[in-house]
Amino acid sequence: MVQIKARDKIPSVDLFEDSPANKINIADLCAGKKVVLFAVPGAFTPGCSKTHLPSYIQKESELKSSGINEIVCVSVNDPFVHAAWGNQFNTKGKIRMLADPNANFSKAVDLTIDLPPLGGLRSKRYSMVIENGIVKELNVEPDGTGLSCSLADKLKLK
């Protein structure tokens, strides 16, 4: 698999909302819309302010008023855990919590990372802007282990 990049089409993969019985095809969701999709290594894991659920909730109205139709949060977790994480932050109506339990989507875009402390193959931490199913922008956090915070900004300052 080659890592997805700008101008690529979002693959047609099913993600799961709230339970394994509720599948949402990500390509269908992105059709005709402007979507911000961000992914984290795991629900409830400690993170950094940039690509993390609380900061997207804060920016939600700002993003929606600037033309974003949907904000999607993906992680390789079972749908119950992923939904529960969303509920903790009251994401209903603001952010779509879509679980990728078998990492099918994460593998299809080649943005996986092996994280033994979390149990195995997980998604990398990244954010994407998708317009009508085409990736416009992709930002992958270069933190390597998933349970750390990148100092890329600090290093650039010098």
Added chain:
Amino acid sequence: MLRAIGKTTPLLMESILKKTLSLSACSPKRFVIKDHFDFDKKVINSDLPIIVNFHAEWCEPCKILTPKLTELLEDNPDIDLAIIDVDTNIDLVHLFEVSAVPSILAFRNGVVVDKFIGLVDANKIEELIEKLLRKKRI
């Protein structure tokens, strides 16, 4: 220790005394590094192996790892712990090419002998400590 006798200063005497007394008191040696000079003094010139923890207050994984490291090394008189806040020590961040926090570097005699990045699992942390202790006995 022997090489230091020629340049014994009051500060060094105090440090030697502290170390010999600390075996009974078991006082935790935990430094917060203020700058490059402080780093040279407390890490590069440390007699004991020392674990250096690059930490950031705004990083949640750091907030979990730093207390854990402190706890693990608290009753260990053979390894010291130095904490470096990356926001106030950018030069050290660049010097050691620290790309993410938390970053743990193990120093012995002024050189890096091991490192890991991120909130790793407990076994990895314990392995690092064991490795530092083992080599010391050779």
